[in-house]
């Protein structure tokens with residue numbers, strides 16, 4: 367079956383078809399699995415947008431994911447970030463695969479366009495802040511390039527609809543786009559969720575998911591920085607750029623529960639707030655949401671970034687038993703009587719696998735397009751945030767089709783001003 371012919375339901379049931387297949391096999395070096403280079407993509411040239419920690423990591427993962435990969439263009443709103451990313455890649459033993467001359471290193475607000483439009487670039491790696499993703503992705507698809515995009519893919523309903531359009535156009539153009547939802551490529555998730563879909567737990571009753579991860583970085587304002595420069599550097603703390611913790615970070619677990627349940631929930635209700643964030647941070651530091659799924663199951667979801675005991679896991683309970691799924695750890699399914707149904711331990715490297723799958727698809731002439739799944743999981747996280755921010759119950763369908771919320775600034779210049787940050791207050795913050 368061609369990957370592009372997978373329906374969304376099939377995808378939700380099986381996880382990533384290619385990943386499931388690849389991970390079922392014993393772990394072999396990534397380059398071997400990607401196959402021998404075929405003529406059109408004998409060499410695959412990648413460009414990177416957003417050269418921070420993950421962007422640099424994604425570039426290294428891509429360069430190691432198969433033979434014949436080269437980094438030929440790089441762009442960040444800040445030149446020093448692009449330069450330090452190149453330096454880090456070279457110091458990481460990848461110098462021979464980095465071929466970015468001065469005129470292929472871009473900065474400024476339009477750096478993304480220059481990377482995308484670089485004539486040599488076949489595949490664009492997107493790792494700028496999530497609030498930029500709909501814009502960057504639309505340009506990527508318009509230019510007819512393949513891509514790897516980090517999660518999440520939007521921060522509000524208008525962004526969601528933009529990504530839907532990009533996904534539709536990408537499908538029509540035959541583009542392949544893989545996403546940074548690494549758990550879909552983690553063998554312990556694939557094994558456990560396949561067993562759940564095959565009925566190992568019986569009918570699903572409820573789930574719990576936790577993303578409680580201590581603190582997060584905060585980048586002080588530097589002398590001379592405009593509002594735009596400051597917020598783009600300290601992006602995590604501004605909702606229009608990060609979407610808040612529930613979207614930026616916890617989307618990983620929300621995506622896992624959507625995958626288990628076979629799609630997005632009907633609605634979200636919950637609350638949250640902030641107690642320990644720095645003064646100008648807009649985002650909550652704790653959010654608790656109940657999600658109701660069409661199959662009648664509920665997920666009790668909680669995330670925080672506060673000092674204390676961190677925990678990141680998913681628990682799924684059915685009529686016959688329950689599952690515990692830990693990232694980069696173990697998945698265990700047991701009966702209610704305590705008998706083990708399945709155990710699966712994480713192995714390999716899901717961060718490399720996502721690129722290996724993309725390059726293998728290009729070389730095999732198959733389309734691999736994952737945007738809709740990430741987009742639905744991102745909107746699931748967004749409706750959780752909106753429920754917490756407003757105190758209202760928020761429907762997925764309403765947000766997908768009717769909400770007018772667009773957090774992206776109307777006017778933006780690198781040296782420009784932005785409205786003062788505000789923390790949402792239920793009752794005062796309205797659903798739009």
Ligand SMILES: NC(=O)c1ccc[n+]([C@@H]2O[C@H](COP(=O)([O-])OP(=O)(O)OC[C@H]3O[C@@H](n4cnc5c(N)ncnc54)[C@H](O)[C@@H]3O)[C@@H](O)[C@H]2O)c1
Nearest residue numbers: 416417418419420421442443447493494496516517546598
């Ligand atoms: N899959 C994972 O496990 C994982 C882990 C960490 C981060 N991420 C994701 O990766 C992305 C980047 O996170 P990070 O940790 O690398 O953050 P980071 O702050 O280290 O890097 C972000 C980079 O984007 C640049 N940037 C900001 N605005 C830009 C713009 N308009 N155009 C171009 N570049 C811009 C910044 O200057 C910075 O260099 C986020 O979407 C995040 O959610 C995913």
